[in-house]
Amino acid sequence: MILATWNVNSLMVRLPQVLDWLAAQRPDALCLQELKLEDKAFPLAEIEAAGYRAAFSGQKTYNGVAILSRGEPQDIQRGIAGFDDPQQRVISASVADTNNSSGPLRVVCAYFPNGQSIDSDKYQYKLRWLAALTDWLRGELEKYPRLVLLGDYNIAPEDRDVHDPVAWKDQVLCSAPERDAFRGLIGLGFHDAFRRFDQAEKSYSWWDYRMMGFRRNMGLRIDHILISTVLADRCTACSIDKAPRKLERPSDHAPVIAVLE
DNA sequence: ATGACGGAAGTTTTCCGA
Numbered sequence: 356m357i358l359a360t361w362n363v364n365s366l367m368v369r370l371p372q373v374l375d376w377l378a379a380q381r382p383d384a385l386c387l388q389e390l391k392l393e394d395k396a397f398p399l400a401e402i403e404a405a406g407y408r409a410a411f412s413g414q415k416t417y418n419g420v421a422i423l424s425r426g427e428p429q430d431i432q433r434g435i436a437g438f439d440d441p442q443q444r445v446i447s448a449s450v451a452d453t454n455n456s457s458g459p460l461r462v463v464c465a466y467f468p469n470g471q472s473i474d475s476d477k478y479q480y481k482l483r484w485l486a487a488l489t490d491w492l493r494g495e496l497e498k499y500p501r502l503v504l505l506g507d508y509n510i511a512p513e514d515r516d517v518h519d520p521v522a523w524k525d526q527v528l529c530s531a532p533e534r535d536a537f538r539g540l541i542g543l544g545f546h547d548a549f550r551r552f553d554q555a556e557k558s559y560s561w562w563d564y565r566m567m568g569f570r571r572n573m574g575l576r577i578d579h580i581l582i583s584t585v586l587a588d589r590c591t592a593c594s595i596d597k598a599p600r601k602l603e604r605p606s607d608h609a610p611v612i613a614v615l616e
Numbered sequence: 617a618t619g620a621c622g623g624a625a626g627t628t629t630t631c632c633g634a
Contacts, residue, residue, distance in 0.1 A: 565620035
């Protein structure tokens with residue numbers, strides 16, 4: 356089965372691209388971030404017409420996350436339990452596992468805070484958010500061993516995930532506390548699906564709109580799919596689909612896709 | 617040089633993203 360994540364940077368603007376991509380890729384589940392719309396504006400009819408159901412948690416202007424799946428998402432949970440946050444950044448749901456009879460997969464879709472800069476209050480919020488997410492996921496993994504965490508992590512885990520590691524050294528998205536937090540998630544019992552396979556050098560999932568970032572491949576790998584240990588051996592591929600980044604009016608992020616056999 | 621580009625809110629400019 357195919358699981359994917361895509362920060363669409365406004366679902367209203369990107370909806371035609373999302374519908375085209377669903378038709379072309381036929382993922383079993385697609386996690387979306389940065390919807391930038393309220394729930395009452397969520398384009399449910401268009402998505403259902405494309406053969407998908409949806410769980411979503413939106414807000415005005417910023418943030419907003421959704422899980423689209425071919426079957427009805429079950430046991431939907433919004434946010435991080437025990438972490439009050441008006442920013443809509445996390446949604447979880449159970450989706451049918453098409454290749455296994457031992458129960459559904461638990462999908463957690465997350466839009467990690469950006470942090471702005473390491474001397475910003477938003478960076479402190481990011482670190483608190485990361486700690487809360489980690490604590491919460493420790494329990495979720497016990498409850499749902501077949502768990503996948505997909506989303507825009509706003510963390511480039513290693514220097515090889517950064518087009519210019521010298522310029523980005525100790526900057527937000529690359530700082531040691533953020534990378535420590537990423538490793539902390541791995542330490543709970545996750546595997547970075549992308550790094551389980553040979554990949555081209557300079558593989559990124561986000562490129563700045565400015566300075567011809569995409570054409571010059573000035574990017575970062577900040578969108579990730581972490582799969583729990585019991586699922587890891589079923590993962591047969593993981594890739595970044597750069598095609599949508601080449602369209603007119605693209606998101607600044609490209610989708611990341613994982614295949615579970 | 618802290619710019620650029622893109623989206624949203626909403627109005628001629630600001631905030632935010634990464």
